[in-house]
Amino acid sequence: MRWIQERGTVLGTVSLVLLLMGSYLGLFWAPPDVAQGNAMRIIYVHVPTVMVAYLSFFLVLVASALYLWKHDPKWDRLAGSSAEIGVFFTAITIAVGSIWAKPIWGVWWTWDPRLTTTAVLFVIYIGYLMLRTLQPDPGARARQSAVVGIVGFVDIPIVHQSVLWWRSLHQGPTFGGLSGPTMDSRMELALVVNMLAFLVLFVYLLGQRLRLALLEQRRDDLLWEEMSSV
Numbered sequence: 001m002r003w004i005q006e007r008g009t010v011l012g013t014v015s016l017v018l019l020l021m022g023s024y025l026g027l028f029w030a031p032p033d034v035a036q037g038n039a040m041r042i043i044y045v046h047v048p049t050v051m052v053a054y055l056s057f058f059l060v061l062v063a064s065a066l067y068l069w070k071h072d073p074k075w076d077r078l079a080g081s082s083a084e085i086g087v088f089f090t091a092i093t094i095a096v097g098s099i100w101a102k103p104i105w106g107v108w109w110t111w112d113p114r115l116t117t118t119a120v121l122f123v124i125y126i127g128y129l130m131l132r133t134l135q136p137d138p139g140a141r142a143r144q145s146a147v148v149g150i151v152g153f154v155d156i157p158i159v160h161q162s163v164l165w166w167r168s169l170h171q172g173p174t175f176g177g178l179s180g181p182t183m184d185s186r187m188e189l190a191l192v193v194n195m196l197a198f199l200v201l202f203v204y205l206l207g208q209r210l211r212l213a214l215l216e217q218r219r220d221d222l223l224w225e226e227m228s229s230v
Contacts, residue, residue: 011204018197025190033187042100044190048198049093054160055202056086057125057153064149067142073217076142079149081209083128085202090122113162121159124152136227138220 026044033040063079066072097115098108109115128148135141183191 011200011207015197015201015204018193018200022190022194022197025186025193030186030190031184036104039100039103042096044194046093046096046100047191048195049089049096051195052198052202053086053089053093053121054156055199056082056089057121057156060086060125060128060149061153064146067146068150073138073142076145077210077213077217079145080129080132081206081213083125083132083149084209085205087122087125087129089202090118090125094118094122113165114159117155117159117162121152121155124148124155128152136220136223138217 022044026041030041030044032038059082060079063075063082067075067079094115097118101110102108128145131148132141132145135144
């Protein structure tokens with residue numbers, strides 16, 4: 001984690017370059033979809049934001065388990081920082097997905113299994129962040145948040161598999177389908193570059209948020225000590 005924080009400028013620059021490259025490939029170089037036309041280009045943002053959200057919540061799961069085992073505040077900071085980034089990218093996923101849905105489905109939102117389970121995921125981790133805000137005791141906050149962070153991850157495989165388990169308007173997996181590749185090779189390259197760009201952006205944001213989390217922890221510890229001594 002220290003390595004990430006120390007190389008923030010480099011990571012920020014690399015993510016910016018990759019985002020610009022990915023935007024060019026997705027908007028101008030890759031061909032339009034046969035069925036959806038140019039509306040399909042939003043996939044170059046939609047899929048990477050989903051990936052970052054999944055990764056963020058996976059880190060919440062791992063860091064929460066490590067905190068309950070080690071009781072080291074650094075794991076609580078990692079969990080809280082990852083959760084904030086995950087909620088942010090989940091919100092982008094839902095917003096971008098709605099923009100995509102309007103020209104394709106004719107509505108901004110429908111209670112499709114994928115959309116519904118994603119909304120539930122968003123609410124779970126909003127609750128996680130609220131718990132971290134409302135609990136003044138740093139130790140109790142870390143323990144309670146860790147439990148919620150572990151239990152909340154159960155919804156991730158449900159979200160991911162929802163298009164296979166239930167009848168859904170949402171399209172199936174972009175990669176790894178049983179029928180083989182479903183995209184033009186230029187589309188695949190543009191998507192991979194954008195996924196890499198968002199991954200580097202995630203690492204950069206995580207490093208910046210961890211730096212702030214350390215300062216917040218020191219502040220909260222001082223405030224709790226003052227409250228306890230009154």
